Amino acid sequence: MDFTIKTLGKCKIKSPLQLSKVKGDGIYDYVEDGARILYSSSMEEVEHCIKNNIPLDSFEKPGPKEYIYFDPSKTKVAIITCGGLCPGLNNVIRGLVNHLWNRYGVTNIVGIQYGYAGLNPDNKLPFINLTPDLVDDIHKDGGSMLGSSRGEQPIDIVVDTLERNNINILFCVGGDGTLRGAHAIYEEIAKRGLKIAVAGVPKTIDNDINFIEKSFGFESAFAAAQPIILNAHYEAKGAQNGVALVKLMGRDSGFIAASTALAVPDVNYCLIPEVEFSLENEQGTGFLNVLEKRLERKSHAVIVVAEGAGQNFFKGERKKDASGNLLHEDIGVFLKNQITEYFKKKQIPISVKYIDPSYIIRSIPANANDSKFCEQLTHCAVHAAMAGRTDFVIGNWNGSFTLLPIEVATSSRKKIHPESEFWWNVVEATGQPMNMK
Numbered sequence: 001m002d003f004t005i006k007t008l009g010k011c012k013i014k015s016p017l018q019l020s021k022v023k024g025d026g027i028y029d030y031v032e033d034g035a036r037i038l039y040s041s042s043m044e045e046v047e048h049c050i051k052n053n054i055p056l057d058s059f060e061k062p063g064p065k066e067y068i069y070f071d072p073s074k075t076k077v078a079i080i081t082c083g084g085l086c087p088g089l090n091n092v093i094r095g096l097v098n099h100l101w102n103r104y105g106v107t108n109i110v111g112i113q114y115g116y117a118g119l120n121p122d123n124k125l126p127f128i129n130l131t132p133d134l135v136d137d138i139h140k141d142g143g144s145m146l147g148s149s150r151g152e153q154p155i156d157i158v159v160d161t162l163e164r165n166n167i168n169i170l171f172c173v174g175g176d177g178t179l180r181g182a183h184a185i186y187e188e189i190a191k192r193g194l195k196i197a198v199a200g201v202p203k204t205i206d207n208d209i210n211f212i213e214k215s216f217g218f219e220s221a222f223a224a225a226q227p228i229i230l231n232a233h234y235e236a237k238g239a240q241n242g243v244a245l246v247k248l249m250g251r252d253s254g255f256i257a258a259s260t261a262l263a264v265p266d267v268n269y270c271l272i273p274e275v276e277f278s279l280e281n282e283q284g285t286g287f288l289n290v291l292e293k294r295l296e297r298k299s300h301a302v303i304v305v306a307e308g309a310g311q312n313f314f315k316g317e318r319k320k321d322a323s324g325n326l327l328h329e330d331i332g333v334f335l336k337n338q339i340t341e342y343f344k345k346k347q348i349p350i351s352v353k354y355i356d357p358s359y360i361i362r363s364i365p366a367n368a369n370d371s372k373f374c375e376q377l378t379h380c381a382v383h384a385a386m387a388g389r390t391d392f393v394i395g396n397w398n399g400s401f402t403l404l405p406i407e408v409a410t411s412s413r414k415k416i417h418p419e420s421e422f423w424w425n426v427v428e429a430t431g432q433p434m435n436m437k
Contacts, residue, residue, distance in 0.1 A: 001057065001211075001408055001411075002405070002408070003039075003057065003058065003059050003060070003404065003405060003408065004060075004405065005060050005384075005389050005390075005391075005392050005403045005405060006186075006389070006390050006391045006392075006405075007069075007387075007388045007389055007390065008069055008195050008197060008388040008389075008390055009069060009195070009388060010069075011065060011067040011068050011069045011387055011388055012067060012069075013067060013068050013069070013070070013071055014066070014067060014068075015030070015064060015065060015066055015067060015068050015386075016072060016103075016104060016105055017030075017064050017103060017104075019064055019066075021066065028064075030063070030064055030065055030066040031061055031062070031063030031064060031065060031383075033065070035060070035061040035063070036058035036059065036060060036061060037058055037059045037060075037061050037397060037398070037400045037401075037402050038056060038057075038058050038398070039056070039057035039058055039059065039397070040056070040057065041398045059395060059397060059402035059403060059404060060389075060402065060403040061400070061401070061402065061403070062380035062381075062383055062384050062394065062401050062402065062403050063380070063383055064383045065383065065386075065387040067387075068104075068386045068387050068388070069197075069386065069387055069388025070168055070169065070197075070385075070386050070388065072104045072105040072106045072386075073105065074168075075106050075108065075168045075169065075386075076108040076109075076110070076165070076166050076167050076168050076169075077096075077100055077106055077108065077109045077110070077167070077168065077169045077170075077171065078109075078110050078111075078112055078127070078162070078165075078167045078169070078170050078171070079093055079096055079097070079109065079110070079111050079112065079130065079146070079171045079173070080111075080112040080115060080116065080118065080119070080146070080170065080171065080172055080173065080174075081093070081115065081144040081146050081147075081148050081173045081174065081203075082115035082116060082148055082149065082150070082172065082173070082174035082177070082178035082181070083115070083148060083150060083174040083175050083177060083178050083203065083204075084148070084150075084175075084205070084362060085142070085143050085144065085148060085362045085363050086203050086204065086205050086216070086217035086221075086362055087142065087205075087216075087217040087220035087221060087224075087362070087363075087364050087365060087366040087367070087370055088203070088216040088217045088220065088366035088370045088371065088373075088374045089143065089144040089148075089173065089203065089217075090135075090138040090139050090140075090141055090142075090143070090144060090145055090365075091139045091216070091366050091370070091371050091374035091375065092173050092201055092203070092216065092374050092377065092378055093111065093130070093135055093138060093144070093145060093146065093173075094135040094136075094138055094139050095374055095375045095377070095378030095379070096109075096171055096201075096378045096381065096382060097109055097130045097131070097132060097134075097135045098132050098135070099378055099379055099382045100382055101131070101132050102132065103382070104382065104386055106386075107131075109129070109130040109131075110127040110128060110129060110130060110165075110167075111127065111128035111129075111130045111145070111146045112125075112127060112146060113125040113126070113127075113128065113146055113147050114146070114147040114148060114149045115147070115148050115149035115150070115151075115174075115178075116149070116151070116152070116153040116158060116181055117149045117151070117153060118146075119153060119157075119158040119161045119162070120153045120154065120157055120158065120161070121157070121161060122157075127165070128146065139365070139366070139371065140365060141365060142363040142364045142365045143363055148174075150177065152181065153181075155184050155185060155187075155188045156188060158185055158188075159185060159188045159189055159192065159194070162185075162189075162194075162196055163192075163194060163196075167196060168195070168196060168197065169196070169197045169199065169385045169386075170182075170185065170196065170197070170198050170199070171199050171200075171201060171381060171385070172185075172198065172199070172200050172201070173200075173201045173203050174200075174201075174203050174204075175202070175203055175204035175206070175208075175209065175215075176204065176208070176209060176410055176413065178200070178203070179200050179202070179209070179393055179406050179409055179410050180406075180410050182198050182200050182391075182393075182406055183198075183391060183406040183407055183410065185198055186198040186390060186391040186406070189390075196390075197385045197388060197389065197390040198390050198391055198406075199381050199384060199385040199389070199390070199392060199393075199394075200381075200392065200393030200394070200406055200409075201216075201377055201378065201381050201393070201394055202215040202216070202377075202393050202394065202395070202409070203215060203216060203217060204217070204218070205217050205218055205221045205249050205256065205361075205362055206218075206249060206250050206251060206252070206253050206255060206256065207253065207255040207256070207414070208251075208252060208253035208255065208413045208414045208415070209393075209409055209410075209413075209414060210408070210409055210410070210411055210412050210413065210414050211395060211397065211404055211408060211409060211414075212393075212395045212396055212397070212404065212409065212414070213396045213397055213398070214373070214396050215396075216366065216370050216373050216374045216377060217362075217366065217370060218255065218256065218259075218370075219367065219369055219370050219373075220364060220365075220366045220367045220370045221249065221256055221361050221362065222248075222255075222256050222259040222260045222263060223263075223367050224357075224360075224361045224364050224367075225246075225248055225256065225260045225264075225357065225361060226260065226263050226264050228246065228355065228357050228361075229246060229260060229264040229266065229267060229302065229304065230264060230266065232244035232246050232302055232353065232355055233264075233266040233302050235353045236300040236301060236302050236353070237300045239300070239351035240299060240349055240351065241295045241299055241300070241343070241348065241349055241350040241351060242299070242300045242301075242350075242351045242353070243291070243295075243300070243301050243302075243303065243339060243350060243351065243352045243353070244300075244301070244302045244303065244353050244355065245303045245305065245332060245335060245336055245339070245352060245353065245354045245355070246302070246303065246304050246305070246355045246356075246357070247305050247306075247307055247330075247331065247332035247354075247355070247356045247358065248260060248304060248305070248306055248307070248357075248358065248361070249306070249307055249358050249361070249362065250272065250273065250306030250307055250308055250309075251273075251307060251308045251328060252273055252308050252413050252415065253272075253273065253274070253306075253308075253413060253414060253415045253416060254270070254271075254272025254273055254274055254275075254306040254308070254309065254416055255416065256306065257270055257271070257272055257304045257305065257306040257309075258270055258272055258416060258422065258423065258426045260304055261304055261426050261429055261430055262425060262426055262429050265429050265430075266302050267302050267303075267304050267429070267430050268294060268301045268302050268303065268430055268431065268432065269287070269290075269291070269301065269302075269303045269304070269430060269432045270303075270304050270305075270426050270430050270432065271287070271303065271304070271305040271306065271309040271310065271331075271335075272306045272308075272309050272416060273306055273308035273309050273311070273415075274415050274416045274417070274418060274423075275416075275418050275423070276310075276312060276437060277310065277436035277437060278436065278437050279313070279338055279342075280342065281437075285433065285435065285436055285437070286436060286437075287436045288338065288339065288342045290432070290433055290436060291303075291339070292342075292343070292346070292348070295348075295350070303335070305331055305332060305335060307328055307330075307331060307332075307358070308328050308331075309331050310331045310334070310335070311328055311329065311331070313329075313331075313334065314329040314334075332354055332356055333354070336352055336354040339352055340352055376401065377394050377401075380394045380401045380403075381394050384403055389403060391405060391406050391407070392404060392405060392406060393405075393406050393409050395409070
């Protein structure tokens, strides 16, 4: 993969940060342009590349530069949040504004309302002038103070708006669809020869952006799911053959469901999009077969299912949402009905409680760890954008922050590998069979 980050030109303006270039003086040092973060953490792979003179894949390391591209006194910045809501959106808005204003002296910052729709004049959505005072307490609230939306807008009109309003830097906060839109905006900017930086901050509850270990909001989401699962467990235990079925977010990747199952060992079955299962079969290894055996032994069960699991059970043409994502059928309602019918035919009494907390979870404020992570992401994004980097998203890899080309980040979705140690950990925690096909 080509991890090269594009730049707008040579950095000639002395940074106002007044950091150091001397090791051991107690002051943080500027990050040199050649600083890199290795892609592979495998000693075997690194030794193989060195021995065979193969270039090592690596990411550019973000951080403050001694010289920057944009003159802070003449720089105008726009911030936009897109896609579904996610814990930490307001933290990111606040972090970007404060770091630009307080560290670089950039005081001309505007917020774009309701995603990319706010960059289309036809929608008549005025910009919001953002200041540290205005964003001072927004991190305490869920959602986004700027609002959000899905769907594309005409790219030529979007770039016309940026050019007409003299925007120098556009920060796009969002997931896969948002980043694809950001890359399209960059391409139109480049075609026109404009000097506008496009910077991405990765946002997705599903944690499914490629080459990024963790995106903000993900940890808050599965932490919020924990007490819900615990209460579901009590519901299941309180009835004869009680079954608690909880649907969590995860359109194409099951990271929230899997992480919640690890965090709450009361979960007995975790169903994710990456691992297919059958309902029942002659061998007795289907999901309903093993659920029946579980109820014979323990008289209760807790099931966590990701929203994108089991879509192979639904036939017919699939529709798409405004962002181009395939709309999934409701696997939660489907499984509730299948479980009820299966045990009714067998004349086995059962009590099924179905819980879908998705929209509550995604609207909560960020927890402490996500809040810290959001702040660090915004620092990296501001440093990179002020140094003229463009068409990038802030990544996180092997415990380090990175700069990642948007096109690489959106090349495919990150998924749980069925043979990975992580999924094996989930199977061990739940006690479910490795294969329910």
